[in-house]
Amino acid sequence: MSKRLISTGSPFEKSVGYSRAVVQGDWCFMAGVTGYDYATMTMPDHIADQARNCFATVASVLEDAGFSMSDIVRVTHYVSDRDLVEDLTPALGAALGEIRPAATMVIADLMKPEMLYEIEVTAFKG
Secondary structure, X not given: OOEEEEOOOOXXXXXXXXXOEEEEOOEEEEEXXXXXXXXXXXXXXXXXXXXXXXXXXXXXXXXXXXXXXXXXXXXXXXXXXXXXXXXXXXHXXXXXXXXXXXXXXXXXXXXXXXXXXXXXXXXXOO
């Protein structure tokens, strides 16, 4: 079974030493995605806008890997402050409400202060 590495071209991938996603057989394991617009390397101020950017990146990477959003089976949400969860929830429902993957939400410090939200995704098509 071959392994395929997927990159978005983010400068973090090379400097930190990781792939945006790894495809192994029917599985796609995606690294944590933050709310950057990777074309401009800008980060919105609002958590919902960051989440929408995350899901645009997730959808694009899944497509490049031969998967779709409906193949998502597991997500881990990382939120920088529990007080932001209410503002985040509508964006999560819009992206995942029909898919309903297994999910965990963790309140955690993220790598940079402007990062309010990060998502890690696992997809399966079997």
